[in-house]
Amino acid sequence: LFERGGYRATTIEAVAARSRVAKTTIYRRWPNRAALLVELLLQVVDADSPPTGPEPLRALRKDLRQVAEALEALPGRLVASLLSEAHHDPGIRVLLLEGLFDARRDARARLIQLAQQAGAIRRDVPPLLAADLLVGPLLYRKFVRQDTVTVRQAGQVFEAVLEGLATRPRGRR
């Protein structure tokens, strides 16, 4: 239903009709359409398990490429719809943050900590800040500019954020 008609078509009524389940049964499990779609989103992405492996930088790079892929598939379309609704309904924002965004962000921050312990990432950058520097440019392009995002761009962002823009080391301010 969502793939064909988007958020507006995915009413509890339509879901009940298609699944031949009583509306009351659906409402017993999901208080509203947004909660149902957030659960669908969590089933199509794997919320708290980004790539891991012996090389945390490689896992981070892979994670970012997977984010780019997900943004152009069903997860990206679900998040775009839910963000638009979240503007009018703070409860949806909380579902998104608690169900998906924070879990992924924390998992990414843990990978960054591993990379810091391995000496590959500077220890003076807070892991959550580093996580936002990597994923922020891609999510900005997708959900603010509403543009397409490619795996190649994910690689460019990764390399540029790792290397930094400055030609020479700067003192911390």
Place this chain on the structure above:
Amino acid sequence: LFERGGYRATTIEAVAARSRVAKTTIYRRWPNRAALLVELLLQVVDADSPPTGPEPLRALRKDLRQVAEALEALPGRLVASLLSEAHHDPGIRVLLLEGLFDARRDARARLIQLAQQAGAIRRDVPPLLAADLLVGPLLYRKFVRQDTVTVRQAGQVFEAVLEGLATRPRGRR
């Protein structure tokens, strides 16, 4: 009207009543409410003139701090509303991109080119990519996480993106 009741309260009808101007007169200039609100947005921000000055890095840093301030004021609230509507109406996205986003992004890219010519920013990073690395994490926090953004965070993002996360130089891939 927008400050008190948001997008939903800012109907052309309400604007006509408050301004004592005929609806037809308003429609002659703005085809719809979104177009009117985009023009309001362009009047409260200065779309194509971010800070300039003899030191492009300083201007970029100031620009990022001003973005953080604007995100927590009327421009941020207008953009959040318009983005939510743009999800259902591609015309609003085009107004936002052409009226504001692209002009600011291009101006930022020009500052980055100046910094590259001055030898302060690596020449192998495309200016538009560098612009997105700086502003992306802030706009992601504001419009995707729907979180608050501070001037202090803008400074942290600026320094971390300039310096890079890696402890040692990486070869370009």
